[in-house]
Amino acid sequence: xNTMTSRIWSWLVLLVAIIYFGLPLLGTFEFSLRMLRGxxxxxxxxxxxxxxxxxxxxxxxxxxxxxxxxxxVVLVVPTAYWVRLKLPHWRPIIEFxxxxxxxxxxxxxxxxxxxxxxxxxxLPLTGxxxxxxxxxxxxxxxxxxxxxxxxVDTGLRSLDIATLTEAAESLGASxxxxxxxxxxxxxxxxxxxxxxxxxxxxxxxxxxxALLNRPAFGPYMQLMGANRAYEPAALAVIAFALTWLCMGxxxxxxxxxxxxxxxxxR
Amino acid sequence: xxxxxLEHLHKHYATQTxxxxxxxxVEQGEFISFLGPSGCGKTTVLRMIAGFxxxxxxxxxxxxxxxxxxxxxxxxxxxxxxxxALFPNLTVAQNIGFGLSVARQPKTQIKQTVxxxxxxxxxxxxxxxxxxxxxxxxxQRVALARALAIQPKVLLLDEPLSALDAKIRVALRExxxxxxxxxGITTIFxxxxxxxxxxxxxxxxxxxxxxxEQVDTPLAIYNQPSTRFVASFVGALNILNATVSAPEQGMLxxxxxxxxxxxxxxxxxxxTIQLALRPEALSLxxxxxxxxxxVGQVQQVQFLGSVLxxxxxxxxxxxxxxxxxxxxxxxIQVGQTLKxxxxxxxxxxLGAG
Amino acid sequence: MPSPSNTIQHxxxxxxxxxxxxxxxxxxxxxFALLFLLLPTANIIVGAFRNAGGEWTLANIYQxxxxxxxxxxxxxxxxxxxxxxxxxxxxxxxxxxVVQGDLPRWIRAxxxxxxxxxxxxxxxxxxFAFLATLGRLGLVTLLLRDWFGINLYATGFNILSFxxxxxTYLFFQIPLMILIITPALDGLKRxxxxxxxxxxxxxxxxxxxxxxxxxxxSLLGTFALLFANAFGAVATAYALTGSSLSIVPIVLFAQIRxxxxxxxxxxxxxxxxxxMITLVANSIYLWMRARSExxxx
Numbered sequence: 001x002n003t004m005t006s007r008i009w010s011w012l013v014l015l016v017a018i019i020y021f022g023l024p025l026l027g028t029f030e031f032s033l034r035m036l037r038g039x040x041x042x043x044x045x046x047x048x049x050x051x052x053x054x055x056x057x058x059x060x061x062x063x064x065x066x067x068x069x070x071x072x073v074v075l076v077v078p079t080a081y082w083v084r085l086k087l088p089h090w091r092p093i094i095e096f097x098x099x100x101x102x103x104x105x106x107x108x109x110x111x112x113x114x115x116x117x118x119x120x121x122x123l124p125l126t127g128x129x130x131x132x133x134x135x136x137x138x139x140x141x142x143x144x145x146x147x148x149x150x151x152v153d154t155g156l157r158s159l160d161i162a163t164l165t166e167a168a169e170s171l172g173a174s175x176x177x178x179x180x181x182x183x184x185x186x187x188x189x190x191x192x193x194x195x196x197x198x199x200x201x202x203x204x205x206x207x208x209x210a211l212l213n214r215p216a217f218g219p220y221m222q223l224m225g226a227n228r229a230y231e232p233a234a235l236a237v238i239a240f241a242l243t244w245l246c247m248g249x250x251x252x253x254x255x256x257x258x259x260x261x262x263x264x265x266r
Numbered sequence: 267x268x269x270x271x272l273e274h275l276h277k278h279y280a281t282q283t284x285x286x287x288x289x290x291x292v293e294q295g296e297f298i299s300f301l302g303p304s305g306c307g308k309t310t311v312l313r314m315i316a317g318f319x320x321x322x323x324x325x326x327x328x329x330x331x332x333x334x335x336x337x338x339x340x341x342x343x344x345x346x347x348x349x350x351a352l353f354p355n356l357t358v359a360q361n362i363g364f365g366l367s368v369a370r371q372p373k374t375q376i377k378q379t380v381x382x383x384x385x386x387x388x389x390x391x392x393x394x395x396x397x398x399x400x401x402x403x404x405x406q407r408v409a410l411a412r413a414l415a416i417q418p419k420v421l422l423l424d425e426p427l428s429a430l431d432a433k434i435r436v437a438l439r440e441x442x443x444x445x446x447x448x449x450g451i452t453t454i455f456x457x458x459x460x461x462x463x464x465x466x467x468x469x470x471x472x473x474x475x476x477x478x479e480q481v482d483t484p485l486a487i488y489n490q491p492s493t494r495f496v497a498s499f500v501g502a503l504n505i506l507n508a509t510v511s512a513p514e515q516g517m518l519x520x521x522x523x524x525x526x527x528x529x530x531x532x533x534x535x536x537x538t539i540q541l542a543l544r545p546e547a548l549s550l551x552x553x554x555x556x557x558x559x560x561v562g563q564v565q566q567v568q569f570l571g572s573v574l575x576x577x578x579x580x581x582x583x584x585x586x587x588x589x590x591x592x593x594x595x596x597x598i599q600v601g602q603t604l605k606x607x608x609x610x611x612x613x614x615x616l617g618a619g
Numbered sequence: 620m621p622s623p624s625n626t627i628q629h630x631x632x633x634x635x636x637x638x639x640x641x642x643x644x645x646x647x648x649x650x651f652a653l654l655f656l657l658l659p660t661a662n663i664i665v666g667a668f669r670n671a672g673g674e675w676t677l678a679n680i681y682q683x684x685x686x687x688x689x690x691x692x693x694x695x696x697x698x699x700x701x702x703x704x705x706x707x708x709x710x711x712x713x714x715x716x717v718v719q720g721d722l723p724r725w726i727r728a729x730x731x732x733x734x735x736x737x738x739x740x741x742x743x744x745x746x747f748a749f750l751a752t753l754g755r756l757g758l759v760t761l762l763l764r765d766w767f768g769i770n771l772y773a774t775g776f777n778i779l780s781f782x783x784x785x786x787t788y789l790f791f792q793i794p795l796m797i798l799i800i801t802p803a804l805d806g807l808k809r810x811x812x813x814x815x816x817x818x819x820x821x822x823x824x825x826x827x828x829x830x831x832x833x834x835x836x837s838l839l840g841t842f843a844l845l846f847a848n849a850f851g852a853v854a855t856a857y858a859l860t861g862s863s864l865s866i867v868p869i870v871l872f873a874q875i876r877x878x879x880x881x882x883x884x885x886x887x888x889x890x891x892x893x894x895m896i897t898l899v900a901n902s903i904y905l906w907m908r909a910r911s912e913x914x915x916x
Contacts, residue, residue, distance in 0.1 A: 010716035010717075010722050011716075011722070013712045013713055014716060014722060017709070017793070021733070021737060023758070024748040024752040024753075025748065026752075027751050028752065030758045031756075031757065031758060078644070082641075083644075083645060086641040087641055087644070090642075094648070097652045097656070097657075099905075100652075100657075102901060103894075103898055104660050104894055104898075105850070105853075105868065105893050105894070105897060106853070107868050107872060108663055108871075109655075109659055110875075111659075111875055112658070112659020112662045114875065116658060138651070141651075142655045142656050145656075200739045204742050206742055206853070206854035207853045210872075211876070218743055221743040221747070222743050225743065225746065225750075226861070232750070232751075233748075235744060239743075240740055240744060243740050244736050247732055247739070248732070250735070251732055317816075318813055338817060339815075339816045339819050339821060340819075343817060345813070347814065351814040353815075353833075354833060356829075364818050364820070365819050367828075368815075368819055368821075368824045369819055398913065412818065413817065416818055416819060
């Protein structure tokens with residue numbers, strides 16, 4: 001009798017969850033189809049996709065996301081590797097730093113950027129468009145740090161870094177060859193997972209882009225939301241699909257990894 | 267009437283039968299081992315006694331009461347798990363007192379029982395420690411004390427030593443046996459390690475593929491295995507193919523060497539049968555003049571400390587011999603031809619192969 | 620190249636080990652963290668304790684206690700606590716239902732994937748989704764009106780309110796809870812349940828005496844994380860309510876854009892207050908996580 005009631009409860013909980021999570025998605029989708037009176041159509045999507053502003057801001061955010069991923073990988077992989085190999089006692093400090101962006105709200109960090117790198121400061125990064133872009137990529141890299149570092153560090157932990165390094169060095173490989181040909185391929189799944197997550201975070205990011213005044217996708221969406229009725233719903237559906245795509249790709253690479261991996265002893 | 271009675275126990279899942287027609291009577295205070303390879307059903311039987319699995323058919327009676335319909339928490343059985351399963355959030359003392367505290371016994375009573383139990387497992391000073399601060403052996407002692415604190419009718423031990431180091435394993439199994447004797451508690455011990463089973467049990471149940479192969483004392487299991495499975499699973503064994511040459515006289519041929527057993531053979535002349543010989547039954551020197559012999563060529567000599575293991579080849583058949591290590595032993599060379607002696611009553615007949 | 624230990628053994632004397640240059644390898648990372656994480660934050664914190672003339676002062680912090688700003692902190696705290704608490708409880712219930720095996724196994728994988736998606740689906744689009752669903756012309760609002768004759772907005776509900784925002788935040792809070800607590804639930808060994816049963820404990824006793832104490836650090840810690848997550852969120856609230864709901868991050872956002880507080884240093888103090896609150900919440904999270912890891916080692 002106990003298992004029966006608990007089973008009913010479980011299904012009830014799941015049902016409520018499905019309604020709660022399903023309705024907004026359904027509602028958004030339904031709303032996005034209402035642009036033409038009296039009939040459902042994809043008019044809102046057509047309008048959005050044809051909007052040059054959409055194309056420009058989405059392209060810009062796409063570029064930012066890619067730049068962030070490259071910078072994040074260049075920064076995180078060698079550091080995580082080096083800390084595991086040579087500076088294990090530094091690990092808590094480094095790990096703590098990478099977790100700080102979870103503690104300090106993004107809005108505070110970007111506030112600091114504006115104060116510290118304004119046009120009259122010692123490093124006037126906000127002075128020109130391209131240097132602001134650079135600052136924004138650095139900001140995004142900072143935001144992605146907790147996820148990226150953890151993903152890579154977990155990937156490295158499953159490898160025996162020290163032995164792999166010694167083996168490669170005994171075969172005459174240089175440090176660069178080692179990282180490029182041995183370490184990177186072995187943590188590629190971790191990097192890819194981190195990269196897709198970074199992408200999902202950056203593509204619709206609002207606060208940094210809005211406060212640094214850059215023409216990114218997030219502020220564009222916000223602007224549409226303030227001025228239009230149906231286009232925002234279409235944008236939300238597109239953004240949700242993108243997030244879903246990123247998570248799907250993470251699942252996909254993780255599954256591939258499992259196929260490649262040597263069966264583990266249980 | 268036995269204390270614990272298992273009658274015609276069956277357990278099958280959708281497609282496979284895990285336990286079939288399991289019958290066993292255990293006397294009060296007896297120490298029984300379930301021995302068998304993994305997947306033989308020994309753990310399933312144990313879990314049916316505990317109440318975590320429901321038998322597909324059959325009966326389980328403890329002290330005359332049918333328990334099949336009782337939930338695990340109503341059976342008053344103690345169980346020790348391979349992985350210790352101590353509650354990590356509770357101290358050693360709280361772990362041991364857990365069963366008494368859920369039964370709402372008075373605090374003073376619990377405290378006293380916990381003290382007794384801690385003394386019993388020789389960890390009197392560690393009551394305030396947490397499980398993660400203990401070694402594996404200590405944790406398993408605590409798990410034992412926790413199971414015993416509720417004064418269970420039956421104690422079930424599910425491979426309790428498998429996760430421990432060899433030395434601790436031997437020490438702990440002796441302690442388990444001593445505690446079990448002093449409390450006189452009916453105990454079932456599941457293991458895949460024959461040495462463990464042989465060393466501490468009153469009786470051993472050898473299981474294979476869901477059924478019982480043999481139930482007997484350790485001595486009988488080792489010396490008079492009743493099936494080929496028991497003979498080969500328990501202890502090391504030389505298995506030899508032999509041809510019956512004169513059944514009434516007990517005459518056999520192995521690779522053109524003749525043996526004479528002291529019993530007539532129930533097989534017609536010319537049949538090939540299998541014999542088994544324990545490595546320690548073979549000797550390099552004769553003990554009786556009725557001893558039988560085999561001649562073979564030395565393939566390998568392994569020094570195992572107290573024992574010297576010699577691998578021989580008699581024709582196409584392999585023969586392993588264990589010899590106690592003695593300083594005056596003549597060195598044995600690989601390639602050398604040796605004569606091996608054994609008493610004819612040491613030969614186990616495994617029947618026609 | 621001989622390793623240092625070999626060298627020492629060889630000479631048999633107590634030489635100081637050769638100065639290691641290994642730390643150079645983390646310099647780029649540290650430099651980056653300094654420039655784009657630590658210095659900007661430090662700048663804000665220092666600014667909170669200085670006046671326009673550059674002198675040290677606590678005046679900015681005192682200013683935080685004026686009614687309008689206190690009200691902002693209060694509404695922020697309320698939304699964060701409510702969404703963390705509800706998200707925590709509901710997420711826990713779903714995770715238990717799936718992990719403890721009362722629901723079919725195949726539900727688990729899609730649920731985890733969905734949680735990964737939904738926990739990252741915050742920000743502007745999430746606000747749009749809830750406006751399209753529960754706004755004045757949203758699907759649910761219309762359905763309730765047309766099918767059941769209920770006028771949602773006549774009941775006092777408004778998506779641009781405390782409950783509206785909380786309901787919206789739950790969309791990423793619940794999945795985040797599921798993602799974090801599921802591994803903790805997986806860590807509960809089957810043997811613990813069986814051992815408790817063998818010792819005569821009922822299911823309720825097992826949950827009260829074993830499961831909750833074991834999970835308590837994880838539960839409290841995750842609550843702190845959910846809290847911080849909601850407290851720092853700007854985009855969702857801004858896109859949903861504009862500046863009609865003056866939670867702290869939105870006030871700060873407006874301040875950075877246009878100095879609505881008419882005092883830049885009050886802006887620093889506001890940010891400093893945010894950092895302090897999320898710092899406390901996250902410290903609880905890390906401390907609790909360390910505690911639960913110690914047990915489950």
